[in-house]
Amino acid sequence: MSKGVLRVAVVGMGIGREHIKAWRQLPEQFELVAVCDVDGVKATEVATTAVSDEFNIPHIFTSFDDLCRWDGVDVVDICTPSYMHVAMSVHALAAGKHVICEKPVAGSLADIDRLLAAEAASGKRLMPIFNYRFGQGLQKLLHLRQKGVTGRPFIATIEVHWLRGAPYYAVPWRGKWQTELGGCLITHAIHAHDALYQVLGPATSVFARAKTLVNPIETEDCVTLSLEMADGALVASSVTLGSAVEITRQRYCFERVTVESNLAPYADNTAEPWSFVATSLENQALIDEALADFVPQLEGYAGQFSRFHTAVQTNGRLPVTLAEAWESAELLTAVYHSLRTNQPVSLPLTADHALYNGWQPE
Secondary structure, rough: OOOOOOOEEEEEEEEEOHHHHHHOOOOEEEEEEEEEOOOOOHHHHHHHHOOOOOOOEEEOOOHHHHHHHOOOOEEEEOOOHHHHHHHHHHHHHOOEEEEEEOOOOOOHHHOOOOOOOOHHHOOOOOEEEOOOHHHHHHHHHHHHHHOOOOOEEEEEEEEEEEEEHHHHHOOHHHHHHHOOOOHHHHHOOOOHHHHHHHHOOHHHHHHHHEEEEOOOOOOOEEEEEEEOOOOEEEEEEEEEEEEEEEEEEEEEOOOOOEEEOOOOOOOOHOOOOEEEEEOOOOHHHHHHHHOOOOOOOOOOHHHHHHHHHHHHOOOOOOOOOOOHHHHHHHHHHHHHHHHHHHOOOOOOOOOOOOOOOOOOOO
16 A cells, blocks of 8 residues: 555445445545445445456455454445444444445434544544535535625525436335435435535525425425525525436526526536626626636545545545534424424524434334
8 A cells, every 4th residue: 555545445335336436536545445235246246347447346345343343444435324324434433444424424413413422532534425515516606605706695596306216215225214314305405405505604594395295205205495594595495306307406696696507417417517697797707707716626426535535644624524414414404393393493403402313203
């Protein structure tokens, strides 16, 4: 292993396959040394044939405990079903490993507080996955916001209109409160709402409506949200898993510029092209000048992983933090509380909130 290269093991061969593709793009920062899955046949297939690279992944584990005891890995990348994330993250941190964990990192504010304590006690780093935020279209908007040239935000709309049916929910842990931890808000729209928070900051009030209309499942698959943000901007968000034409659209109206994403439904939604149309020729010149010094970086998983390496090596701020995962879970908690009470819910929330220990029905 070269100096500064971190050794990675990927756990869970579902979305973990996409993570493996990203790790392979960063050989100067990471060495992919192991895969782990309870299905040994699946793990072996991925390690030996599923990755288009001349080098196979050398170590295969079917026991997470064995992987955590192994001293040949620095970073454990958890890509297992949602309900397993907290226990596996705590275990890996206690074993002295850095942890990267797919969304949702937890199903309650209490569990994220537990993860924060475990991270602090371990001396290692835990990074939740929010890979969509690193697309260059969204990054350009964040660049404009940082430079202070957009003016005040007025209103934003978020649309996450995807299609999921019986084949998707044939996977046993999906569509159930105790294993998926929630419905389309958590598994599908969480990235778009994370992008919203990156652009406008946290909400101060949310009112929600949700129904299960598309699939015979326990959890919600159609949602509308009305939010007021901390800076006074208003936001409307709609989510469905019943759209024959799959799109994600983010649209932000600012004092000086209106910004609109492309319509790609998944991670490509935050990539180029995005449109930046100013309210006047003067403002357009201001926007164009600010965008001229935008420096593109890696996108998606590879972009998040590369920034993670820099943070670990420099002891700097992680590109996604548990504090940001807490804000994401706080919004979810408020939404589910609004659904139960049929009332607007004010944020921030505190540890004495009725759903602090989880929004899943008992």
